[in-house]
Amino acid sequence: MEFEGVYPAIITPLDETNKLKEEEFRKVVEFNIQAGVHGFWVSGGTGESVYVNPEDIKKVIKSAVNQSNDRAKIIAHVGSLTTKTSQDLAYSAAESGAHAICAVPPFFYGPSIDTIITHYKAISDASGNLPFFVYNLPQSTGTEITPETMNIISTEIPNVAGLKHSGPKFTDLRGFVKLGLSCFIGNSTLMLPALTLGASGCIDGPLNAAPELWVEIWNLFKDKKLDQSIKAQENATQFSNIIRDFDMHATIKEIISYRLNIDCGSPIPPLPYLSKNEKTKLITAIKNLNSLFNKPIHLN
Numbered sequence: 001m002e003f004e005g006v007y008p009a010i011i012t013p014l015d016e017t018n019k020l021k022e023e024e025f026r027k028v029v030e031f032n033i034q035a036g037v038h039g040f041w042v043s044g045g046t047g048e049s050v051y052v053n054p055e056d057i058k059k060v061i062k063s064a065v066n067q068s069n070d071r072a073k074i075i076a077h078v079g080s081l082t083t084k085t086s087q088d089l090a091y092s093a094a095e096s097g098a099h100a101i102c103a104v105p106p107f108f109y110g111p112s113i114d115t116i117i118t119h120y121k122a123i124s125d126a127s128g129n130l131p132f133f134v135y136n137l138p139q140s141t142g143t144e145i146t147p148e149t150m151n152i153i154s155t156e157i158p159n160v161a162g163l164k165h166s167g168p169k170f171t172d173l174r175g176f177v178k179l180g181l182s183c184f185i186g187n188s189t190l191m192l193p194a195l196t197l198g199a200s201g202c203i204d205g206p207l208n209a210a211p212e213l214w215v216e217i218w219n220l221f222k223d224k225k226l227d228q229s230i231k232a233q234e235n236a237t238q239f240s241n242i243i244r245d246f247d248m249h250a251t252i253k254e255i256i257s258y259r260l261n262i263d264c265g266s267p268i269p270p271l272p273y274l275s276k277n278e279k280t281k282l283i284t285a286i287k288n289l290n291s292l293f294n295k296p297i298h299l300n
Contacts, residue, residue: 003073003100003131003161003182004200005038006218008208009046011253012060013264020056022063024262028208029067030299031260035211036219038201039073040064041102041164045137046205048249049077051268054085061089062096075133079103083119087126094127100161102133107141113149117156124157131161137186138167147175154179164203173197188214188240192233195221205248206240209255212292213239235290242285250274251282258283259297 010032013024029040042064043049043057052060061076068074076098078089083106090101103123105116124132134153136145144167145153154160165173166186170193176183177198185194188204191214195201207214213236220229243251249267254274257264266273274282286293 003039003075003133003184006036006207006211006214007039007041007073007075007184007201007203008032008037008211009041009044009186009203009205010064010208011205011249011256011264012043012047012049012052012056013253013262014048014052014268015265018052018268020052020059020063021263021265022059024264025060025063026067027260027262027299028256028264029064029072031256031297032208032211033068033071034300036215037072037207037211038218039075039099040068040208041203042074042076042098044077044102044135044164044203045140046208046249046252047077048268048271049079051271054080054089057089058092058096061093061098065097073099075100075102077102077104077135078123078127079105079135081108083122086119086123090123090127090130094130098130100131100133101127102135102164104135104137104141105143105145107143111143113152116143116149117153120153120157120160124159129159132157132159133161133182134163136163136165136167144169147172147179150176150181151179154181162200165199170194173199189233189237191217191236192221192229204240205252206236206243209243209252209259210236210239210292238289239286242282242289245285246274246278246282247272254279254282255286255293259293260299261296
């Protein structure tokens with residue numbers, strides 16, 4: 001399968017004016033590639049795309065493509081409030097060399113299936129029909145993509161390659177797989193169970209803060225070392241749980257800043273910041289969890 005493996009939903013490092021810190025972003029990309037990831041989900045929820053300026057989203061996607069230099073697949077999220085903005089982002093992603101695009105369905109107004117298909121077709125056309133991934137995130141969009149809905153979408157839009165399934169109904173994953181689609185699980189704590197049901201990999205935020213943990217799950221599973229992969233998933237889940245004890249966006253940025261000795265900035269308000277005390281507690285927690293976080297990262 002062309003799209004499979006460990007795909008971090010990568011952060012967007014930002015300065016005090018909420019503009020992209022490109023040098024820091026490129027270091028995050030490089031760190032993940034050297035850790036063995038297979039691709040990136042760029043400018044998604046972890047990347048704060050709902051709040052980031054569209055022109056900066058274009059820069060993020062282009063920087064990801066350039067830094068990865070075909071060593072990892074780039075799936076560029078181009079979902080937005082309007083079809084026109086999504087089309088503009090899709091065209092730019094294609095021009096920049098992204099390998100695929102993805103988008104949440106239209107949100108807020110409760111779209112019909114016809115509206116979703118019209119929206120997705122317009123985005124797909126703007127990209128020159130790059131492989132297209134649906135982003136199923138009903139807890140944020142209010143629209144659930146079921147296997148039945150996905151079957152209609154993939155029939156109407158032939159270049160649909162798969163989806164990121166972040167919905168609450170884990171068992172729907174099997175239905176997506178049976179459609180012959182590349183289905184990534186969008187929950188880092190469920191990567192191994194999802195792989196056993198035929199998922200093509202995992203896309204989530206915690207992955208880009210500690211990619212080594214999920215690359216280990218992938219490699220052990222592929223080597224049919226199930227007992228060891230279960231232990232690896234337990235280790236990864238413990239790390240994810242620490243992130244979820246704090247705020248996800250600020251926590252992931254803080255851990256990456258600590259590990260790479262860079263400043264990824266803070267999330268865009270209204271997303272919360274971490275206090276100085278919370279940052280100290282966070283770094284202490286991950287260092288106590290795994291010796292991996294006591295070692296400085298040296299990029300080649």
